[in-house]
Amino acid sequence: MTAAGSTTDTDARITGGAPGPVVVAIDGPAGSGKSSVSRAVAQALGYAYLDTGASYRALSWDLLMRGIDASVAASVIAELGAFEFRIGIDPDDYYVRVGSADVTEAIREPRVTSVVSLVARIPEVRAWLNDRFRAIMASTPFDGIVVEGRDITTVVAPDAPVRILLTASEEARMARRSKELTSESAAAVGEALRSRDKADSRVVDFMNAADGVTTVDSTDLDFAQTVAAVVEVVHSQTARNSHGR
Ligand SMILES: Nc1ncnc2c1ncn2[C@@H]1O[C@H](COP(=O)(O)OP(=O)(O)O)[C@@H](O)[C@H]1O
Numbered sequence: 001m002t003a004a005g006s007t008t009d010t011d012a013r014i015t016g017g018a019p020g021p022v023v024v025a026i027d028g029p030a031g032s033g034k035s036s037v038s039r040a041v042a043q044a045l046g047y048a049y050l051d052t053g054a055s056y057r058a059l060s061w062d063l064l065m066r067g068i069d070a071s072v073a074a075s076v077i078a079e080l081g082a083f084e085f086r087i088g089i090d091p092d093d094y095y096v097r098v099g100s101a102d103v104t105e106a107i108r109e110p111r112v113t114s115v116v117s118l119v120a121r122i123p124e125v126r127a128w129l130n131d132r133f134r135a136i137m138a139s140t141p142f143d144g145i146v147v148e149g150r151d152i153t154t155v156v157a158p159d160a161p162v163r164i165l166l167t168a169s170e171e172a173r174m175a176r177r178s179k180e181l182t183s184e185s186a187a188a189v190g191e192a193l194r195s196r197d198k199a200d201s202r203v204v205d206f207m208n209a210a211d212g213v214t215t216v217d218s219t220d221l222d223f224a225q226t227v228a229a230v231v232e233v234v235h236s237q238t239a240r241n242s243h244g245r
């Protein structure tokens with residue numbers, strides 16, 4: 001999206017009133033289950049799914065490929081004009097592409113994870129990506145869209161009818177992540193996760209629920225129970241909103 005007019009249109013849809021997709025905004029720290037739970041919730045509800053972190057990762061992958069130093073904000077900003085990414089929002093057909101390259105797997109590599117916070121701290125990058133997220137939300141053909149990241153409940157879609165903070169203890173999050181990354185030691189995975197959360201939380205607060213945001217703590221819930229808990233929040237909040245109208 002490039003035109004400011006599109007942003008106005010998007011805002012109208014997110015705030016309700018005009019018909020548009022139901023936006024379910026989910027934030028939380030690394031390893032809390034945002035991506036996997038959000039995708040399963042979208043499947044359960046017949047909604048679209050938008051993984052905003054994947055876009056920050058795709059930009060980081062692109063910078064690494066081009067040999068651009070992610071710590072130099074001006075170089076990163078200059079690259080935005082040439083950055084072409086596409087993301088699948090059908091939860092049954094998820095992909096991330098940069099130009100003609102399928103980077104769905106590559107953006108999860110530790111070398112990408114280690115630079116993504118540098119990219120995410122640049123305000124111009126955040127504003128540029130947020131415009132795209134809002135355009136995707138507004139144009140989805142699905143009845144609703146589950147959007148997950150760090151600042152969805154507070155910045156990207158603060159007026160969404162359903163806003164959730166998905167948390168889990170640091171211990172649980174580290175254990176889940178190290179199960180996935182079997183090539184890395186548990187200590188290395190834990191340290192990487194802790195330092196990324198620390199860097200990211202200097203930019204946006206995703207550890208504390210903002211006003212009106214419902215916390216779902218998955219520490220003692222298994223995956224299916226967490227999905228059910230989030231679906232329950234969606235049902236209760238959307239029922240409340242429609243009764244309130
Ligand atoms: N409640 C849960 N219980 C056990 N494992 C979970 C739970 N929620 C998520 N997971 C698993 O934890 C890992 C990290 O989840 P992920 O969705 O990648 O988190 P995030 O997107 O917040 O970083 C995944 O392997 C996922 O399947």
Ligand SMILES: Nc1ccn([C@@H]2O[C@H](COP(=O)(O)OP(=O)(O)O)[C@@H](O)[C@H]2O)c(=O)n1
Pocket residue numbers: 029030031032035052053054056057116117120148149150151152196200
């Ligand atoms: N809305 C968002 C989403 C991600 N991010 C950044 O993108 C990175 C990767 O996000 P992610 O959701 O893929 O991270 P995981 O929690 O899945 O590991 C985060 O560490 C943040 O630096 C962000 O700043 N704002």
